[in-house]
Amino acid sequence: MRQYSPDLTPPWKKPKPVPEVPAEPGLVVEEAGTGFCGAVIRCEAGTVTLEDRFGKHRVFPMEPRGFLLEGRVVTLVRPSPAGPARPTRTASGSVAVPGARARVARAGRIYVEGRHDAELVERVWGDDLRIEGVVVEYLEGVDDLPSIVADFAPGPDARLGVLVDHLVPGSKEWRIAQSVTSDHALVVGHPYIDIWEAVKPSSLGIEAWPRVPRGQDWKTGVCRALGWPENTGAAWQRILSAVRSYKDLEPELLGRVEELIDFVTTPT
Numbered sequence: 275m276r277q278y279s280p281d282l283t284p285p286w287k288k289p290k291p292v293p294e295v296p297a298e299p300g301l302v303v304e305e306a307g308t309g310f311c312g313a314v315i316r317c318e319a320g321t322v323t324l325e326d327r328f329g330k331h332r333v334f335p336m337e338p339r340g341f342l343l344e345g346r347v348v349t350l351v352r353p354s355p356a357g358p359a360r361p362t363r364t365a366s367g368s369v370a371v372p373g374a375r376a377r378v379a380r381a382g383r384i385y386v387e388g389r390h391d392a393e394l395v396e397r398v399w400g401d402d403l404r405i406e407g408v409v410v411e412y413l414e415g416v417d418d419l420p421s422i423v424a425d426f427a428p429g430p431d432a433r434l435g436v437l438v439d440h441l442v443p444g445s446k447e448w449r450i451a452q453s454v455t456s457d458h459a460l461v462v463g464h465p466y467i468d469i470w471e472a473v474k475p476s477s478l479g480i481e482a483w484p485r486v487p488r489g490q491d492w493k494t495g496v497c498r499a500l501g502w503p504e505n506t507g508a509a510w511q512r513i514l515s516a517v518r519s520y521k522d523l524e525p526e527l528l529g530r531v532e533e534l535i536d537f538v539t540t541p542t
Contacts, residue, residue, distance in 0.1 A: 292338075292339055292346075292347045292348055292349055293343075293346070293348050293349070294348070294349045294350075294351045295341075295343055295348045295349070295350055295351070296350075296351055296352070296353035296354065297314045297317040297322045297336065297350040297351065297352065297353055298314065298353050299313075299314055299315060299316075299317075300313050300314065301313065301314045301343075302314075303324070303341040303342060303343050303348070303350065304341060304342040304343075305324070305332070305334050305340065305341055305342075306339070306340055306341055306342055306347065307340070308332075310324060310326065310332050310334075311324075311326060312324030312325045312326040312327075312330075312331075312332065313325055313326075315331070317336075317350075317352055317353065320335060320336055321333050321334065321335055321336060322334055322336050322350055336349075336350045336351065336352075337349075364399075364401040364402060365397065365398045365399070365400070365401070365518065365519045365520065380406070380407045380408055380409070380432075380538065380539070381431055381432035382408065382428075382431075382432050382433040382434060382435075382538035382539070383408070383409055383410070383411055383426070383432075383434055383435070383538070384408060384409070384410045384411070384434075384435045384436070384437065384534050384535070384538060385410075385411055385412070385413050385422070385434065385435070385436045385437070386410060386411075386412050386413070386436075386437045387412065387413055387414070387415060387416060387437070387438060387439050387469075388412050388413070388414055388415070388469070389412055390468075390469050390470070390510055390514075391412060391437065391439070391469045392410050392411070392412040393510075393514060394469055394472070394473075394514065394517065394523075395410050395437075395531060396410065397514060397517050398517065398519065398520055398523065398531075399531060399535065402535065403535070406535065406539045408535060408538055408539065416436075416438055416447060416450050416451075417450070419436065419438075419450050419451070419453075419454060419461070420450070420453045420454055423436075423454050423456060423459050426459075428456050428458035428459045429458050430458060430541070431541075432458070433458050433459070433460070433537060433538045434456075434458065434459040434460070434538070435459075435460050435461075435462070435533075435534035435535075435537050435538045436451075436454070436459065436460070436461040436462070436534075437462060437463060437464075437530060437531065437534060438450075438451055438461060438462070438463035439463060439464065439466060439467065439468055439469060440463070440464075440465065440466065440467050440468075441461075441462070441463025441464065441465065442465050447463065451463065460533070460534065460537045462530045462533055462534060463530065464524070464526045464527045464530055465526055466524075466526070466527075467492050468492055468493065469527075470483070470493065470496065470510070470513055471483050471524075472523055472524050472526070472527040473513055473516065473517055473522060473523060473524075474522055474523065474524060477516045477517065477522040478512075478513060478516050480500060483496065484496055484499035484500060486499070493506040493509070494506065496509070497509050
């Protein structure tokens, strides 16, 4: 007698097998039923918890064919316990995405005043900027900002964000920023004389940033007051090396950089 399989489903109607992917922390997936997209932050008892880019958490059952990874249907499985733990957060506090490739650079840009500003932004937000495809450039001052913005010609698909030092009402920087009127350009700033001051004194082991009398070069005056060699380049490297994450920066800078990243990456 012939032996028949108990499964009488024609082969062309059977679902194709899909890859099983370990739900490692930081893995970014989309839940197939709801479209919720987020990074894995926890996996336990047959469920996985995802966190989206706004910090919202959702818990989903790890059902077969229940998720999309880079547009492909997958089945999430519990990861093996072996191996060292990977960091789950970037220096900016965002969810880390292990193995993520840098996105092709957007037409939009973020401009900062100088090299130190650019290096500090890279130190804390570098991973985020590469994933979002945002390039940071520095201007060496903002005196010519209106003409620089005009030359850039920002538009809906090429938005421009600018970070300005000492942006307080009545200052020269404030008056220059007010003259930029494009709907596709955003100028924000922090209240500090220089980006150095945006690093928390406690991270450097000092009580406070010294006050430098008017008429003195501010950075040189800081070095003198702190007893550091009057080499501003070496002083900056000392400051930058003390910055390990967003926790070493003042909130007045953190909020402005996050605002600029959101502005240049959000379509109009």
